Amino acid sequence: MTEPLRTVGLDLPLxxxxxVREVYALGDDLLLVATDRLSAFDVVLDEPIPHKGIVLTQLxxxxxxxxxxxxANHVITADPEAIIERHPPLAESRSRWEGRSILCRKTDPFPIECVVRGYITGSAWKEYRVSGTLAGEPLPRGLVEAQRLEPPIFSPATKATEGHDENITFERVRATVGVAVANTLRDMSIALYQRAHDIAAEGGVILADTKYEFGVGSEGExxxxxxxxxxxxxxxxxxxQYEPGHSQQSFDKQPVRDYLDLMVAKGEWDRMPPPPTMPPEVVDNTSKRYLKAYELITGEPLLQ
Ligand SMILES: Nc1ncnc2c1ncn2[C@@H]1O[C@H](COP(=O)(O)OP(=O)(O)OP(=O)(O)O)[C@@H](O)[C@H]1O
Ligand SMILES: [Mg+2]
Structure with a gap:
């Protein structure tokens, strides 16, 4: 078992x-390393969540x-031997990064978060309640919170360097990346959502919404x-446990959210960093949920 790490800290250019993640340059490529940090309500916990980085990477x-x-995707390899072959000094720190790291092709990322929503919740529910729209497009009246959207809807956002991502209209995506690319990103995002939604459903998991990023590779692809x-x-x-009409529990982060809500209710936390110390059982329970999410979706436990 690898030790839970809040910082991986490799001897490569950061x-x-x-x-949550550390991105290193490895020659012309990138090494994407998921730490065990957890962020909730816009704060990052002090306690690393055991196995979380490995779950994110392996999933x-x-x-x-x-x-x-x-x-096509940016993955070159996640095989530790192949990564060490590329950069032999990484052999020494192997136990810190293996399993949680992917060697990727470096791209020029589009400045857009490609969000697809198959259920109306979160910021989409807020927009709908205020204006009856999603990503600026009108939706049918009378939807309830967490109701399924059929077909799923592309609801892009800007990639904010600071603070919250901002939901934008498809027109704005077209103005940013051009009509042809915008259409391609939308169509690929929706196709990916549909594929993943159907696969997750087999494991008893609803993929309510998700976010993709795309970039342009060295050949222009x-x-x-x-x-x-x-x-x-x-x-x-x-x-x-799905029940439309109200917000749904977050399968993975709920123990942390519940504890943070409790601290706010008790007047012991003002929602500003630093977050309160997490009790060990909250950390443990959250770790188990991340592992369970992996297992439900893939059908195999991550740790044998
Ligand atoms: N193949 C790639 N080429 C170029 N950039 C990439 C590639 N894969 C991922 N990235 C970028 O690496 C970064 C991953 O870092 P990370 O997700 O930790 O940060 P973030 O999304 O910017 O911020 P945060 O997750 O803290 O809100 C993202 O900015 C993402 O766009
Ligand atoms: Mg990110």
């Missing part, structure tokens, strides 16, 4: 550090394999990049 790889006929169809980029609900 290109970017996000809330992304699992989905990349099952969607490569729809769109469009590639699916970043993480795909993980609990951090998607909302997963349990089919047998």
């Amino acid at each position: 290109v970017k550090e996000g809330k 992304s790889l699992w989905w990349f394999e099952r969607t490569s006929d729809i769109v 469009i590639l699916l990049i970043d993480e795909v169809l993980t609990p951090d980029s998607s909302r997963f609900w349990l089919t047998d």
Whole structure:
């Protein structure tokens, strides 16, 4: 078992550090490393969640394999031996990064979060309640929270460098990347959602919504990049607990959210960083849920 890590900290040039992942340059390619950090309500917990980074990485790889006929992706390899061959000094730190890292082709990312929603919740539900629209397009009247949207809807957002991503209209995507590319990104995103929704359903999991990123590779081709169809980029609900008409429990982060809500209710946390210390049982329970999400979706436990 690998040790839970809040920071992986490899001896490679760090290109970017996000809330959850560290991105390193490895020659002309990128090494994408998922730490065990968890972010909820816009704060990153102090406690790493055991196995979370491995779940994110292995689940992304699992989905990349099952969607490569729809769109090519950035994966070169996640095999530790192959990664070490590329950069022998990584042998020493292997236990810190193996399983949680993917060697990827570096692309020029489109500045758009390609969100697809098959159920109306979160910011989409907020927009609908206020204006009856989603991504600026009118929706039927009388929808209830968490109701299924058929067909699923492409609801793009900007990639904000600071703060929240902002939902934008498809027209704005067209103005940003051109009509042909915008149409391609939309069509690929919806096809990916439909494929993943059907696969997840077999495991008793609803893929409520998800976010993809795409980039342009060195040959000018469009590639699916970043993480795909993980609990951090998607909302997963349990089919047998699904009940439209109100917001649904987050399958993976709910113990953390409940605890943070409790601390706010008790007046012990003001929703600003730093977050409160998590009790060990909340950390443990959350870790189990990430592992369970992997198992339900793929049909195999991650840890043997
Ligand atoms: N193949 C790729 N080529 C270029 N950039 C990539 C590729 N794959 C992923 N990225 C970029 O790497 C970054 C991954 O970092 P991460 O997800 O941790 O940060 P973030 O999404 O910017 O911020 P946060 O997740 O903290 O909100 C993203 O900016 C993503 O666009
Ligand atoms: Mg990200």
